[in-house]
Amino acid sequence: MMDPPHINWIVSDVQHFSTEQQFDLIVVAEVLYYLDGSVEVRAAVRNLARMLAPGGQLVFGSARDANCRRWGHVAGAETVIAILEEELVEIDRLSCVGQSLNEDCLLACFRNGTSPSCGPTYQR
Numbered sequence: 657m658m659d660p661p662h663i664n665w666i667v668s669d670v671q672h673f674s675t676e677q678q679f680d681l682i683v684v685a686e687v688l689y690y691l692d693g694s695v696e697v698r699a700a701v702r703n704l705a706r707m708l709a710p711g712g713q714l715v716f717g718s719a720r721d722a723n724c725r726r727w728g729h730v731a732g733a734e735t736v737i738a739i740l741e742e743e744l745v746e747i748d749r750l751s752c753v754g755q756s757l758n759e760d761c762l763l764a765c766f767r768n769g770t771s772p773s774c775g776p777t778y779q780r
């Protein structure tokens with residue numbers, strides 16, 4: 657399948673990617689718990705929020721805190737969602753549970769609260 661010509665996809669390192677360009681959609685799924693600590697997570701979240709266009713959306717997914725701690729990671733879904741809420745507005749959240757203990761995660765959608773000049777509007 658060919659990419660639509662008006663869409664630019666970028667896959668990047670969540671800690672080091674930086675650009676003045678802003679994006680309508682950022683997806684960060686099952687990635688942030690790999691960072692070393694909450695200072696690094698907060699810096700990465702601020703960096704992502706800065707690159708989200710007004711009215712743009714960020715989709716976040718992660719295993720919950722309890723599993724992440726069991727795996728030796730400091731920041732699972734609940735912790736990162738609280739950090740994301742400092743920067744963005746949460747508009748939807750979904751809990752996904754599978755059959756094994758390891759399959760227990762949250763998906764959450766956020767938007768940049770800055771009003772776009774045009775585009776969709778949302779209610780919480």
Ligand SMILES: C[S@@+](CC[C@H](N)C(=O)[O-])C[C@H]1O[C@@H](n2cnc3c(N)ncnc32)[C@H](O)[C@@H]1O
Pocket residue numbers: 668669670671684685686687690
């Ligand atoms: C559990 S997989 C998740 C893959 C995919 N995002 C998904 O949801 O199916 C974790 C992925 O995070 C990537 N990753 C680890 N550290 C990263 C970083 N600093 N920036 C971007 N990706 C990273 C790894 O390369 C790996 O592909």
